[in-house]
Amino acid sequence: MTIDIQALETALVSGDRRGLAKALTLIESRRADHRLLAGKLLSALYPRTGRATRIGITGSPGVGKSTFIEAMGRFFLDQGHKLAVLAIDPSSPRSHGSILGDKTRMEELSVDPRCFIRPSPSGLSLGGVARRTRECVLLCEAAGYDTIIIETVGVGQSETLVCSMVDAFLFLQLPNAGDQLQGIKKGILELADLVVVTKADGAFEQAARRALVDHEMALHYMQPDPDRMPVRVMLCSALEKKGLREVYDTLLGNLQTLQADGRLQKRRQAQREEWFESELQGQLMDLLWQDRSFKKDIQKLKGKVAQGIMSPTEAAQQVIAGVDLKRG
Ligand code: GDP
Secondary structure (H helix, E strand, O other): OOOOHHHHHHHHHOOOHHHHHHHHHHHHOOOHHHHHHHHHHHHHHHHHOOOOEEEEEEOOOOOOHHHHHHHHHHHHHHOOOOEEEEEOOOOOHHHOOOOOOOOOOOHHHHOOOOEEEEEOOOOOOEOOEOOOHHHHHHHHHHOOOOEEEEEOOOOOHHHHHHHOOOOEEEEEEOOOOHHHOOHHHHHHHHHOOEEEEOOOOHHHHHHHHHHHHHHHHHHHOOOOOOOOOOOEEEEOEOOOOEOHHHHHHHHHHHHHHHHHOOHHHHHHHHHHHHHHHHHHHHHHHHHHHHOHHHHHHHHHHHHHHHHOOOOHHHHHHHHHHOOOOOOO
16 A cells, blocks of 8 residues: 555644544554654644643543543533544553443543543553654644644553653542552652542542542652642543543643743753653664564574673673774
């Protein structure tokens, strides 16, 4: 199949959803020729990117992410936004998707023409975040979506990654999670711009209020980050549609402040630099792996490292010693 980049660009920019879906598939492809085409497409679209609000949402399976994104997403649409959601694919075992993996996630949003939902591809994902997620964000922006939600699941590394590509990071917590605020959760808490205690309704309401206080206490003892707004903890019931406006107002209000004083631009600038560095690392690794003799060498060295015969440092040095950076 030949891919006409110009036609794809035109379709995507004109708001053709199939065009966007096709472009995303191209971006996610690992084939070398596809990567080249994807690079061309991205360059052509780059001037149209960067204008959306990028929001990361994380939380353990069952915390209510898909229910929250569905309710919050509808709220955004009702305010006149166009929304794209890069969602966890529940069918992927590695993504730790919803425990109710067989249900259709975000049922209402998925049929709304103002919303575009893309499950992250399985296999490539790190807790739901693929290496290409940043590029997917850019494509959605070029297609005219002004709000992009990136969903991920509480497995540590993926949070750091998502945090490095969004303007605001929302951490969803269960009403009874307050007393488990340790370890990895605390690490994630440090990344959060907003903590939302979910399911603050019915029998859970009391516990949710306690969780709110617990989180506020935990945050109180954390060093505030001068580059960000103070972290807020909020209650929400996605089922009863309570707390959605408060989350919306806080989120956008904070971003407005950060934009006005230049902190948002600074965050994005740092993110672009970081992206460049990690992209460079990734592409260098790809280059090595594409070279048959290197591949063999690396595998041999890997074996030695695994057996404890050679130190990882020495093995890496041996690989690098054989690289002629001016090749091809
Ligand atoms: P995810 O795995 O994080 O995407 O969680 P889900 O959105 O699938 O929700 C997990 C369970 O929590 C489901 O049974 C939901 O019905 C329930 N749930 C989600 N949001 C709420 C809420 O606001 N209130 C209550 N009571 N239950 C909720």
